[in-house]
Amino acid sequence: MFKFSKRILSAAVSAIMLTSALGGCAGTANQTSSEAAAPSEAVSSAQAGGTRTVTDHAGNTIELPAEVNRIVISSIMPLPSVVALFDGAAEKVVGMDPSSMAAAKNSILPNIHPEILNATTDFLKDGNLNIEEVLKLKPDVVFYSADNTADYEALTKAGIPAVGFSTSKFKFNTVETFDNWVTLLGEVLGQADTAKQIADYGYQVEDEVTSVIKAAGDSIQKPKVLILFRYDNGTIKTSGSNFFGQYWLDTTGAENVAKDLKGQAEINMEQIYQWNPDMIYITNFSPYQPDDLYNNSIEGFDWSKVKAVQDKKVYKFPLGMYRWFPPASDTPLAMKWLATKNQPELFKDVDMEKEVKEYYKRFYHYDLNEDEMYQIFHPSSEASGLKK
Numbered sequence: 001m002f003k004f005s006k007r008i009l010s011a012a013v014s015a016i017m018l019t020s021a022l023g024g025c026a027g028t029a030n031q032t033s034s035e036a037a038a039p040s041e042a043v044s045s046a047q048a049g050g051t052r053t054v055t056d057h058a059g060n061t062i063e064l065p066a067e068v069n070r071i072v073i074s075s076i077m078p079l080p081s082v083v084a085l086f087d088g089a090a091e092k093v094v095g096m097d098p099s100s101m102a103a104a105k106n107s108i109l110p111n112i113h114p115e116i117l118n119a120t121t122d123f124l125k126d127g128n129l130n131i132e133e134v135l136k137l138k139p140d141v142v143f144y145s146a147d148n149t150a151d152y153e154a155l156t157k158a159g160i161p162a163v164g165f166s167t168s169k170f171k172f173n174t175v176e177t178f179d180n181w182v183t184l185l186g187e188v189l190g191q192a193d194t195a196k197q198i199a200d201y202g203y204q205v206e207d208e209v210t211s212v213i214k215a216a217g218d219s220i221q222k223p224k225v226l227i228l229f230r231y232d233n234g235t236i237k238t239s240g241s242n243f244f245g246q247y248w249l250d251t252t253g254a255e256n257v258a259k260d261l262k263g264q265a266e267i268n269m270e271q272i273y274q275w276n277p278d279m280i281y282i283t284n285f286s287p288y289q290p291d292d293l294y295n296n297s298i299e300g301f302d303w304s305k306v307k308a309v310q311d312k313k314v315y316k317f318p319l320g321m322y323r324w325f326p327p328a329s330d331t332p333l334a335m336k337w338l339a340t341k342n343q344p345e346l347f348k349d350v351d352m353e354k355e356v357k358e359y360y361k362r363f364y365h366y367d368l369n370e371d372e373m374y375q376i377f378h379p380s381s382e383a384s385g386l387k388k
Helices: 019-024 031-036 079-083 098-105 114-118 131-136 149-157 174-189 192-219 244-251 269-275 290-294 331-342 352-364 370-377
Strands: 051-055 061-065 071-073 093-096 141-145 162-165 224-232 235-239 264-267 279-282 314-316
Touching (some): 051 174, 061 162, 079 093, 079 098, 079 174, 131 149, 149 162, 174 192, 174 244, 192 244, 192 331, 224 244, 224 269, 244 331, 279 290, 331 352, 352 370
Parallel strands (some): 071 093, 141 162, 224 279, 279 314
Antiparallel strands (some): 051 061, 235 264
């Protein structure tokens, strides 16, 4: 029976390792503030060590200080967790997106790196970047969604080095996106060897899971699965064929009922009744819990007719260092967890609590206690940053 191999990463790894909702919340930058800002004094300049350049996912070449000490993360929400995979990097984060902060406050991240909660969110309001507030933070670099050209232009005009991380360039393959984020961070932080070790492990897990699925051949029965990506304020959005959910389900042995839709597609209950999914996953971008569906307590939505609800097969994505649906520092664990849910017989020997504990010990050098384990697998509604 399948066993996950356990590679010990080098001691250099000391801590943690979307379109609109993941890398986006991509508002228009505050142009009035950017025009008023004077970049020369507020932005940290390269010291005696000189400068260096990196090429980001938007194809831009950015000049950086030889040593990066102050980091602002704007419209790429999972990135604080990934930054924290690199030695000494978490303490350098001085600003992050409010949604990233909501996830962080309800995650394991501050247990390992409490200083991450000192980061400000004041430079963003309703997805809009305020350049004056960014300048007050004196960043050496700002990380932003590579699709958000308005942010890049405003930051560059203000003289702030801006490095773009893409959610869409790698065809929404979660592991490949994770690899490219880690690799680019390794270049920015001067820790390329660490980045390679982290990325290699992600591919190792992918290979192990897919080999088991492939070996099962035609005998495998794939459950029909609905992902509730965003579900709040009377609106339901699922993950269609051109988004991370499709990769997750294809890779872990399930059928995406929304495969004929594209991206973050809005749906209604009539469509869900037609699909009648065997299983439902709720991401942590939604405040709802499985019990909300089981108890049929969401006004205006009758879930009692849906097979997954009747069979008690509604699952909330875990939340460790960050939400497990998008690429983030726990991406290999998310793949293992989904495999055990979608194909329980094939992966019946996988003990997820053991896997999580060993992963955190190996990658983050942290011993999880029982309360933390419970928190990972039972994330709070507040982690969405939204109200029910």
